[in-house]
Amino acid sequence: PLFSNQLQKDLEEVKELLTNATRKRVRDVLAAEKQKLELEIKNQPPPKPKDVAEEEKSSLGGYTVKINNYGWDQSDKFVKIYISLNGVQKLPAENVQVNFTERSFDLLVKNLNGKNYTMTFNNLLKPISVEGSSRKIKTDMILVMCKKKREEKWDCLTQVEKESKEKEKAAYDTADPSEGLMNILKKMYAEGDDEMKRTINKAWVESREKQYKGDIPMDI
Numbered sequence: 001p002l003f004s005n006q007l008q009k010d011l012e013e014v015k016e017l018l019t020n021a022t023r024k025r026v027r028d029v030l031a032a033e034k035q036k037l038e039l040e041i042k043n044q045p046p047p048k049p050k051d052v053a054e055e056e057k058s059s060l061g062g063y064t065v066k067i068n069n070y071g072w073d074q075s076d077k078f079v080k081i082y083i084s085l086n087g088v089q090k091l092p093a094e095n096v097q098v099n100f101t102e103r104s105f106d107l108l109v110k111n112l113n114g115k116n117y118t119m120t121f122n123n124l125l126k127p128i129s130v131e132g133s134s135r136k137i138k139t140d141m142i143l144v145m146c147k148k149k150r151e152e153k154w155d156c157l158t159q160v161e162k163e164s165k166e167k168e169k170a171a172y173d174t175a176d177p178s179e180g181l182m183n184i185l186k187k188m189y190a191e192g193d194d195e196m197k198r199t200i201n202k203a204w205v206e207s208r209e210k211q212y213k214g215d216i217p218m219d220i
Helices: 002-020 024-042 050-060 159-172 179-191 194-215
Strands: 063-066 071-074 078-084 096-101 104-112 115-121 128-138 141-148
Touching: 002 024, 002 194, 024 159, 024 179, 096 128, 096 141, 104 128, 104 141, 179 194
Parallel strands: 063 115
Antiparallel strands: 071 078, 078 141, 096 104, 104 115, 128 141
16 A cells, blocks of 8 residues: 555656646656556555455564565466575475466465565466466475466566566657657656656756746847
8 A cells, every 4th residue: 555655646746747847748758657657556456455454464473575586487388487485395385375366366475484475466468277377386496387378478477567668669769869868867757766756857847947938039
């Protein structure tokens, strides 16, 4: 919910900037950012009911760590996700749980060296078969096997990854060199913190004021 809240605030600020922006390029940058934020907010998993979330926490105990590092590979029938976790093979098999849906899976590893580990993938690129998917525990590694519903090549793991790749490609494929600076600004704005967004916003406002002053005829 906290992350979702931050995204919501970013979206509000982008909408506010859009209202004030007069330059077409600036508006385009902001519109693209607005679309990206709206998509991220839409793809946030729904919050769990409080009692379920609390119950899960209390049953886990200890400290929970989110896993961010993984590798992946694919065959005609499976997408395979490799997650390194030292000593995972020493745990009882029931401590390593994976829940699959048609377009997502989440992994929970309980009580590995006093910590719990979680990893969630939402909006997988293509549908998977829940029954055909499974996990294997290997030495210092978990292998999650997602059974493809159709035997076809996946270009990436999630829908969000695909959209962000397409946007980046479109942004950098431009032939107009003056677009280059706009693309850098766009990237800085998209990835920047609040301070960075304020700085870019201030620069836009000042640039608009200068242009406005320059447009006033001298004899008024």
